[in-house]
Amino acid sequence: MWLSALLPEQRKALLGLAHNVVVSDGLLDPNEEGMLDQFKREMELHPSVEADYLELDGIERIFGSRKSRVIALLNLIRLSYADGAFEIEEECLLKEISRTFEVSDDEFMLLDNWVRRLLALEDEARSLMSS
Numbered sequence: 001m002w003l004s005a006l007l008p009e010q011r012k013a014l015l016g017l018a019h020n021v022v023v024s025d026g027l028l029d030p031n032e033e034g035m036l037d038q039f040k041r042e043m044e045l046h047p048s049v050e051a052d053y054l055e056l057d058g059i060e061r062i063f064g065s066r067k068s069r070v071i072a073l074l075n076l077i078r079l080s081y082a083d084g085a086f087e088i089e090e091e092c093l094l095k096e097i098s099r100t101f102e103v104s105d106d107e108f109m110l111l112d113n114w115v116r117r118l119l120a121l122e123d124e125a126r127s128l129m130s131s
Helices: 008-024 030-042 066-080 088-100 105-130
Strands: none
Touching: 008 030, 008 066, 008 088, 030 066, 066 088, 066 105, 088 105
């Protein structure tokens, strides 16, 4: 979502952050892999580009604007739900990223709530299509 609005440096960094999220719980679910591929397509990154671990130190300089930070967090939160469970390790990592981005815990909860509502609407749409 809105990944095409990110700058080239931010796109590669987001892919790294996404990698951090999917491996944080020790499992790589096929749905998470699919979402990483979806991220690459939306960011116009070549499919062969590998998602590697990204240090959080200095990440706030790469995502310098509020808009880029919110785009990153919304997509990372959505990714954390791709396997059907928002694991504690994923939540801890995302909260650490949000603190680095100067996003309050209350704002993080609003973003998480928005993503959960979006996922519920997507499920509802899939149900309508299969009825």
